[in-house]
Amino acid sequence: MEIVLALLPVLLKAIGDAVEEYRQSKIDHAALAARVDQALIDAQSKLAQLKADHDARKAAFQHALDG
Amino acid sequence: MKRVSLALLALFTVACATTQIDKARQAIVIGVTVYGSGVEGLNAIDESVTNDLIKKYRNGQLTKEQAIAAYEAWEAKYTKAQKALVILWDSLKTAAHVASIADAKLGGDVTKAWGDLLAAIAAAVDALKAVGVTGLGV
Numbered sequence: 326m327e328i329v330l331a332l333l334p335v336l337l338k339a340i341g342d343a344v345e346e347y348r349q350s351k352i353d354h355a356a357l358a359a360r361v362d363q364a365l366i367d368a369q370s371k372l373a374q375l376k377a378d379h380d381a382r383k384a385a386f387q388h389a390l391d392g
Numbered sequence: 393m394k395r396v397s398l399a400l401l402a403l404f405t406v407a408c409a410t411t412q413i414d415k416a417r418q419a420i421v422i423g424v425t426v427y428g429s430g431v432e433g434l435n436a437i438d439e440s441v442t443n444d445l446i447k448k449y450r451n452g453q454l455t456k457e458q459a460i461a462a463y464e465a466w467e468a469k470y471t472k473a474q475k476a477l478v479i480l481w482d483s484l485k486t487a488a489h490v491a492s493i494a495d496a497k498l499g500g501d502v503t504k505a506w507g508d509l510l511a512a513i514a515a516a517v518d519a520l521k522a523v524g525v526t527g528l529g530v
Contacts, residue, residue, distance in 0.1 A: 353414075378438070
């Protein structure tokens with residue numbers, strides 16, 4: 326019991342540090358999650374645009390050969 | 393004492409899970425960079441190759457058959473790179489979805505999604521480099 330009481334301040338500090346670290350990681354975690362969401366939204370239409378551009382160029386190529 | 397140990401164990405567990413989710417999210421950020429640069433690079437090379445073939449055909453440097461053969465050869469390479477980008481995009485969406493589920497403590501295999509995403513990034517980088525796309529940010 327005496328040992329536990331003697332170690333209590335150390336344990337409380339360790340818990341306090343861990344809680345603070347966890348709280349900070351949650352903030353960073355939320356910022357990263359928001360960044361990922363935004364990046365995915367920005368990237369969403371790129372493949373469709375790539376395909377549209379390629380199809381237009383392919384048509385221009387065939388037109389040039391036919392013309 | 394037992395409660396304190398349990399509380400510390402719980403904090404450690406949460407911290408480890410968070411790290412896995414963050415690793416997946418950091419890989420998503422890298423993947424989105426590769427994807428964005430890859431789409432732009434592939435589009436630019438597609439434009440350059442197609443215009444070059446049209447120009448050479450019009451200048452008489454290539455016959456119609458030669459131009460068609462060259463275009464088909466290019467399109468085979470283009471399609472391979474484009475497919476790698478589609479797979480990368482699917483992996484990005486899956487990893488983001490799994491990370492969100494895990495974040496909400498609803499399960500989800502973050503480690504697998506992370507591994508799949510890293511493999512898709514590597515495959516996309518290889519396929520894009522094979523057609524001459526550079527500046528992928530990795």
